[in-house]
Amino acid sequence: MGTFLSKLQQLFFPSAPSHSLEELQQRFLDNYSHFRELLTANNNALEAMAEMEQALLQGRNFSMAFIRAKSTVVAVNVFKMIENLRYVADGKYSALVPAYETIQREIDALLDQGPEPVDGAWVLPLDAVNRASVALSGEKMANLGEAGHVNNVSIPEGFVISSAAAQAVLQQNRLLTEINRIFQQTDSHNLEDMHRRSHDVQQLIQRCTLPDELEKEMYKHFDQLEAKYGAPLEIAVRSSALGEDLGHASFAGLYQTELNVDREQLVQAYKTVLASTYSTRAMTYRLAKGYRHEHMLMGVGCLVMIKATMSGVSYSSSPGGDSHYLDIYCSPGSARGIVEGTKETFLVQVSRTPPFTQRDSDRNNERKACPLTNAQRTLIATTVMDLERHFGAPQDVEWSIDSSGKLFILQSRPISTLFLEQDEPAQQIHTDAQPLLQDGVTACPGGGSGPVRVVRNTVDLLSFPRKAILVVEHPLPEWAPLLKRASALVATTGSAAGHLATIAREFGLPTLLAVKDALKVLNNDQIITVDASHRVIYDGCIKELCVTPATSQSSPMQGSPVEQTMKQVLHHITPLTLTDPGSPFFRSSYCTTLHDITRFCHEKSVTEMFRFGERYRYVKGAAKRLVDNMPMEWWVINLADGFSEGFNASEKYINISDIASSPMLAIWNGMHAFPWKGPPQVSFRGMGSILFQSTRNPGLDPAVRSAMIQKNYFLVSRNYCNLSVRLGYHYAMIEAYISSLRTERYVTFRFKGGAADEERRVARVALLTDLLNEFEFRVDQIGDALTARVEKRSLEFLYSRLQVLGYLSIHTRQIDMVMADSGQQQRYRDTFSRDIKEMLSHDGHRFP
């Protein structure tokens, strides 16, 4: 019987392992050291999680490198937390390891996701291509092939070298891994680094060999065309990447087009266009728009050259906003000069329905002396409207007319952005300021101010300062990398139909083109304001005119593949499902996200440190009762150097004067700054709610014992404090590590529960959230629980925030009972805010 009893006793009350005092002391110090490492890792992991969430929520621009870097910081620090917890817990919680490995594998799979393998022919005749073949042909050629199937629409003959061929080229030359390696090391904020890496990758592609079978196919299709059109045949080799020419991301002019390519130049021209997948301009655009470099596969169109007498760009619905008209931009010769903005371009607006009457207004120089005949205008308008009907959306169409008068469509894509009408002549609206120039064409409305920076070459491009005004001769696509850096764009030539104008509109960059004297009047470093909407440039900075165009997208990355990846990765990192340490589901095997693991590790490590003294009967690690006149019990456990040197460790009581923990003193100071006025006056209804809740939730019953609930505990060292407090019916935890090392510093606060019904508890937490936001905490509120955090700030700031938390933990108790009354809520909020400001304004509280 005795043996049975002793076994039973051992099962439920295992005796402490036998250790010498010296061993215990060393073990306690080791545990504390690992506990500190765990706290620092927790701090770093939570900070990186918050950075990822903020980047997503604030619609900031981020790259795959950012997602990789931050996920790695989180994962490595969570790994450290598990290791350190298992040390302080004598190897317990082994289920955390498989839980962590599962999450890690899931995140890795998302980050390392390569492009979908493409199956299909390497070369396709263009007349066999339509929208259904987009995965092989790329967007541009799929649209063009589709346009060729519309009645009375002609497109040039040609063939498409498919994305499957591009994939085969990269695979045969083992380039995919190498390209990924290079780009993962690229500093996306550094244009010079990006330019260098882009050059390296393009060289790799230029030097690679094509599969023999592919070369054979390319020549076979070329020879067929040459047999039909006669030798020597010249073709245009044009990009048609997957994802190019979409409504929200035009990629206008960012990839290479090679013109007048003969048989001998075919392979090299193909490689040049393929390599332009990785041009600096395409890469910066993809970063801004949230596309993954490694997912871009290039289809390439090879089209018989049209000997154009007239070319142009037409918008089937005027992007000016008047949907009754369509815009026709035109110029003699090829379309290249129009889209690159180097040629004088004419604009005519006609109604969208037959007989396509010309609009009777003359808004700027683009309209003067249109060289199109009435018959040509009608032909273009009819075809463009046919294309809009066929594709079901307004189209941006590039066209050429040959010497026989035949109209060829070279491209048809959805219009990527809208911009505002500009009917009035250039108009000075800021009468006090000096207009330097009143001229030009609005390519994107809005206004921007900054120092002038004239860009003529790559050296100028690489040294372009952020927020300067970009001034160029021609709006060439090669300046596209600067559009996210500039505060406005001015060029001496160009029209709203140019590629750079299209991209400027996508980014919402105020853009004024065809300002003939811009280079004569504007000088480097001169501060100017560009009012693109009214086509005026002023001397100096006029803040009222600096407005973001209403047409710009709220976030250029919205819905992009990189944003999708971020969301998918965050799904495994940030949701917190383990919120209640008292729940039976608060177990290592239930951790489903990295945030869960941090929460679990933190909670258990504090508990392990808390229990050490009791478990090992280590008197120095045991709790001392704090002598104080508050009607609550405060107990303090010293983890390291949290008590004064003269304090006798065998004492059961301690005075506040013997506390050497600076964060604890700051909290204590906040608690005592103002006397508590006692519980609020509760109405009969409020009290009824409390009684009802008490019957349903045994956790609210003060008679129910739990390790850290009945007494309020401080775990302290000189720089650390963890306060677990049960005041009234709510649970609060304040924790801080305040060291001189920024990486270790943080203050965190958790709050949950209350006695009233859910509505009132949530109202109290909302009030707390409001106050904590006012004092610059980062707050997450879920129902009646909140977590607030600040980290890596100045010592003074963090000490003052501990005072705030000390104050709130005392003064918000039991106020949930009166939270149904919005007037009361506001009165409490005002009182708390006033008290806290007064408390913080007092000088002389220094806690280091």
Place this chain on the structure above:
Amino acid sequence: MTDTDSLDAAQKVSLLMVDDELEFLETMHKHLSRKGLQITTADGCSTAIKAMEADPRGVIVMDVSMPGIDGIQCLQKIKKHWPKSEVIMLTGHASIQSGVQGMQSGAFDYCLKPIDTQELVEKIELAARKFLANQKR
């Protein structure tokens, strides 16, 4: 144990920085010396091992991707022969797998390039504190 409020520990411990990018090594050498740290450099794993054999350092900061013997293999060699030395891994190519592999092989911490120098200095201080604490045993 006390919570030191300065770079006391880092200044007491000798530091070895290992990277094949010589320009980076030179910049870091200048910067960390100005902070009062005793730093020597090595351009690869074999040089680092020789330096450790001649004079074991307390803290090593090492790039993960180096030609020849890579940073992870080098870390494993160092931890095998000098288990008390603390190693901080650097990488310009963030990958969870390589980060975790480094930690499993005994790295103290993991730092991403481009380097936030203040962050690296603080990590060196923390690693030095751990090294000194372990030395006392």
